[in-house]
Amino acid sequence: MNVPSGTEIDLALPRAIPAPKVAPVILNSDDRFDAKLKIDRLYKSYTVAGKEIQALADINLEIRRGEFVAIVGPSGCGKSTLLNLIAGLDRADSGTIESFDDPHGGACKRLLIFQESSLFPWLNVFDNVAYGLKLRNFSKPVIQALVEQYLSMVHLWPFKDACVHQLSGGMKQRVALARALVLKPEILLMDEAFAALDVQTKQDMYRLLLEIWKKTGVTILFVTHNVDEALMLSNRIVLLSSHPGRIKREFPVDLGYPRSGEDWPFRELRSEIVAEFMNEPGDIQGGIAGEKAN
Ligand SMILES: Nc1ncnc2c1ncn2[C@@H]1O[C@H](COP(=O)(O)OP(=O)(O)OP(=O)(O)O)[C@@H](O)[C@H]1O
8 A cells, every 4th residue: 555654643743733721532442432424425436557447436435433344355445545535634525534532522533553563663652642632732741641551551551751663553543543642532543553563462452442442432444354353343334345445345343352263153244245345346357446447
């Protein structure tokens, strides 16, 4: 995917928020995140080597507050394009992405976490998490309290003074999670965030992410090409078809947590999704994705 990685995108960043007398982020971890997103008739095309590529066509999707939605589909079907549009990293050709912000009046915040963590290597763990709060002029005591709260949530408070290069891949992704969550995002966008991790670390990250999701109620949109990962985590799976990327089918995942790939309902749903998935050509079979006929 051609979108530059290594950066966390935050739509709220350019808006200078005056120093709050009372912190707008509520310290009580029971406080629920509040979000809703409505995507209506979204189209996006690119020009590649002189040819127009329809990456996404007629995407209509509503994400309810507190949902954990997984987007799956073959390579090149437009999963990352969709996340980038929602994050505000790119502009759609047409269509709308509407969000209904939280009742506390907070700025619209859609934070993106990439496959490779985008931590600042010159800052230690604490300062990476504190970065967005400093930009928003939070006071020192508030920053201290929030960073401690969210680093503790990802079990990394004891590593607050560590340098980024001293962390494992899983630890870096946990810092990236804390850095996103500390800003109380309207929605957390995760683009193959665990794809580079080993099997054991992935399992640990699944447990941690589910624990955080339950604790905070944050809305999550999670892109993956891995059907098992989507089934393990989400409560709705949206399958994109390729050439161009359209929503082919949605699958509610009415399975309790924790889930096991060995359970019969899990396996049955997996077979159904994989059967649909396998009908979709990826970039290799499909040539240039979504190339428009002349
Ligand atoms: N910045 C860009 N410029 C030109 N074409 C692009 C750009 N970003 C994506 N595309 C094209 O749009 C289509 C969808 O790409 P996208 O990366 O969104 O797919 P994906 O489903 O995320 O793929 P993968 O799973 O392999 O990362 C592809 O054909 C890709 O080449």
